Amino acid sequence: MLATLTLNPAIDQTVTLDALRPGQVHRARSVWADAGGKGVNVAACLADWGLPVAATGVLGQDNAAPFAQLLAAKGIDDRFVWVPGETRTNLKLLDAGTGETTDINLPGLDIGPSTLEAVRAVLSELACDGSLVVLAGSLPRSLAPDTYARLTGALRARGARVVLDASGPALAAALAAGPDALPHAIKPNRAELEEWAGRPLAEPAALREAARRLQASGIPLVCVSLGAEGALFVSRDGALQALPPPTTIASTVGAGDALVAGLVAGLHEGLALQDLARRALAFAAGKLSRTGANLPPRDVVAAIAREIRVAPLN
Template sequence: MIVTVNLNPVLDRTLALPHLTVGQINRARLVRLDVGGKGFNVSRALLELGTPSLALGVLGGATGEMLRRGLEELGIPGDFVFVEGETRQNLTLLDESTGLYTKINEAGPRWTLETVEVLLAKVREHVAPGDAWVMAGRLPPGAPPDLYARLITLVQSEGARAYLDSSGEPLRRACEAAPYGVKPNVEEAEEMVGHRLASLEDLVGATRVFLDFGIQVVAISRGAQGALVARGRRVVQAMPPPVEVKSPVGAGDAFMAGLVWALEGGRDLVEAARWAVACGTAAAMEEGTGVGAREKVEILASQIVVEEV
C-alpha cells in the first residue's frame, strides 16, 4: 500500500484572466477548484496511474469538509485528524496575456501538541511492513520542525519506506532520519547544500550530499529541464520534450507520484526517472492543479530522453 501524508492540505482555487490589471476590476475567463496540498496531489496522480493510495490528512472547518468530500468523490480513501480552525485555501491568478502566475497561499490552521500526538497515533494504526509513505509539503503553523523526522523514523522502524518532499529546516532534520527517498527541487537542494547549483556537476554533487545521509534515492526536479535521479553511485538525467505549460502547480507532486509508482513497482532507475518526469510534464500541461491522464503520461514517457551522467 502507498500512504500519502498531508499535514497542511488546501483547496486550490485557480482563476485565468485574459489580462491581469492591478488596482482594477478583473474578470476571470476560467474558475477552477481542485483538491490540493502536495500529499493529496500525489494521491490523485497515483489514481490516474491506476494505483490506489490511502490519504492521511489533517483537516479543519468547512473547507476541510469540502476536501474530505472531494477525495471521496474521486474514490480516494482517507483517514483524517480534525482540528479547530479552517483548512487553507490558496489562490492562483493566471495572466493569460503574459503567461505569468501569481500565487497567494494561506498559512493554514495552527497545530497544538495534541494534534501531533493524534497524528502519530493515526500513523501507528496504519503503518505496515513493505508499505510506502509519501510525506510532502511545508509544515503547518505550530508543527515542530522535526515532525517529518519523527514520522520517517516511526514508519521505517516498522519496515515501511518513507519518501519526502519538503524544504528548509524540516528537510534538513528529516534527512538525518535517512528516508528511503527525497525529492527536492533545485532551489530546495541549493538551500540544503548552501550554494548555487549552476552546472550539471553541481547537481550531481548535491545528490551526494543527500546520499551521504543514508538516503537511497535522490531526485532533484528541474521543471522544464527534467530531473536528475540518483541511487548509490548511479546518476541519470531525464529530459522532457517541449510542451505547452498551462499550470506548473502540482507538477512536482505528480513527479513524486510517478517516481514512487515506478520504484514501488520494481522498475529500475532509468524507468523511474522516465515516469517521474512524464507524470510531472503531463500535470504541467493541465489547467489548475491538474494531473495528467494515464494515456498522456504514457505518450510522454516514450518521448523522455534518459541519459547516464
C-alpha cells in the same frame, strides 16, 4: 499500502490572467478551486494511475467538504483527522501569456499535540513492512521543524519507506536526522538544494555533486526537479537527467506533486532507475496538460514516457 500525509492542506484557488502586472488592476479570465496540498495532490495522481492509496493529515471541519468530495470521487481511502476551524485557502495567479504561476500561501491551522498524536496513530495503522509513505508540504506554524524527521524515524521502524517532499527548516531537519531517520527518497528543487548546500548550484556539475552528497549520506534516491529542464535522478545505480517532451501547459499547479506520485508509482513497481525517471517525468508532463491534480489516461501517460529522453551522467 501507499499512503500520503498532508499536515497543512489548502483549497487552491487558481485565477487565470491575461498577464500578471504587479501594481495594476486585473480582470480574471477564469477562477476555479481545487482541494489541494502536496500529499492530497500526490494521492490524487496515484489514484488516477489506478493504485490504491490512503490519505491522511489534518482538515478544518468547517470547509472539509471539497476534500471529502475529491477523495470519494478518486476512490482514495480518507483517513484525515478533522479539527475545528477552516482549512486555509491559497491563491494562485496563472499568467496565461507565460504559463507561470505566482503563489500566495496563507497560514494554516494550528495543530496541537493531541491532533498530531491522532495523525501518528493513523500513520502507524497504515505503515507496514515495504509500504511507501509520502510526507509532503509545509508544516503548520505550531509544529516543530523536526516533525518530519521524527515521523520518518517512526515509520522506518515499522519497515516503511518514506518519500519526503519538503522545504526550508523542515527539510533541513529531516536531512540532518540520524541514519535511522533518513527518508528513502527526496525531491528538492534547485532552490531547495541550493539552500541545503549553502551556495548557488548554477553549473550542472555542482548540482550533480550536491545531489550525490545527499545520496551518499544515506538517502537511496535523490530526485532534483528542474522545471522545463526535467529532473536529475541519483541513486546507487548511477545518475541521469530526464528531459520531458514539449508539452502544452494548462496549469503548472501540482506538477511537482505529480512528479512525486510518479516516483512513488515507480518505486512501488520496483522499476529500474531509467524507467523510474521516465515514469516520474511522464506523470509531471501529463499533469501539465490538465488543471488540478489530474492525470490523463494511463495509455497517454505511457506514450509520454516513451518520448522522454534520458541522459546518463558521469
